Amino acid sequence: MNNWKISSAEVFSQGPVVPVLVIENVEDAIPIAEALLEGGISVLEVTLRTQSAIEIIQKIADNIPEAYIGAGTVTNREQLKLVTDAGAKFAISPGLTADLLAAGKEGTIPLIPGISNISDLMKANDAGYDHLKFFPAEAAGGTKTLKSIGGPFPNTVFCPTGGISLSNYKEYLALPNVRCVGGSWLAPNEAIENKDWKVLTDLANEAIRL
Numbered sequence: 001m002n003n004w005k006i007s008s009a010e011v012f013s014q015g016p017v018v019p020v021l022v023i024e025n026v027e028d029a030i031p032i033a034e035a036l037l038e039g040g041i042s043v044l045e046v047t048l049r050t051q052s053a054i055e056i057i058q059k060i061a062d063n064i065p066e067a068y069i070g071a072g073t074v075t076n077r078e079q080l081k082l083v084t085d086a087g088a089k090f091a092i093s094p095g096l097t098a099d100l101l102a103a104g105k106e107g108t109i110p111l112i113p114g115i116s117n118i119s120d121l122m123k124a125n126d127a128g129y130d131h132l133k134f135f136p137a138e139a140a141g142g143t144k145t146l147k148s149i150g151g152p153f154p155n156t157v158f159c160p161t162g163g164i165s166l167s168n169y170k171e172y173l174a175l176p177n178v179r180c181v182g183g184s185w186l187a188p189n190e191a192i193e194n195k196d197w198k199v200l201t202d203l204a205n206e207a208i209r210l
């Protein structure tokens with residue numbers, strides 16, 4: 001049981017692709033979110049890899065209520081609290097720790113822990129998590145690994161990220177245990193630097209047109 005305002009299943013069902021965003025400048029936050037929304041993507045993962053990430057999450061949460069704004073690279077209890085207070089609707093971690101799993105269950109937004117091996121999957125399952133990130137997807141064996149995992153663990157579903165792009169994302173989405181895929185390819189650094197927001201809209205459009 002948990003006190004999450006929405007379920008992780010709801011997050012996973014918002015669309016086939018989740019852009020993994022690394023945003024440096026706060027003023028880019030709204031244009032990036034709007035460009036992706038215009039392209040048909042409403043789930044956004046803002047990674048805590050930049051100084052301004054928390055402020056950016058808050059800005060998008062306050063100004064674009066229709067966006068499913070989430071936080072990525074959430075690796076500990078303190079960060080989970082920070083992103084929750086900023087208004088994130090969900091949190092994603094590249095991995096898991098016992099304390100993060102416990103904090104996720106005590107929290108109010110869905111936590112999607114990351115795994116790349118069976119033992120961590122079992123730890124996540126034991127703690128009550130069956131919606132997981134699979135990271136780093138390509139380096140950890142990609143679709144072959146996910147297919148194998150589906151044998152003994154058919155009820156655990158994934159959002160793989162890491163090395164996924166337009167060239168291979170459909171192979172992931174074709175697996176019964178994959179609900180969505182994540183990636184930075186939907187918001188390339190170069191386009192963000194050039195403030196070329198149309199590139200993001202076009203990439204989003206292309207990705208959701210399966």
Ligand SMILES: O=C(O)C(=O)C[C@H](O)[C@H](O)COP(=O)(O)O
Pocket residue numbers: 020047049072073074092093094114135161162163164182183184185
């Ligand atoms: O920052 C995080 O929280 C992560 O877990 C990693 C990201 O999901 C991947 O780095 C995205 O991978 P690429 O699409 O290959 O760039």
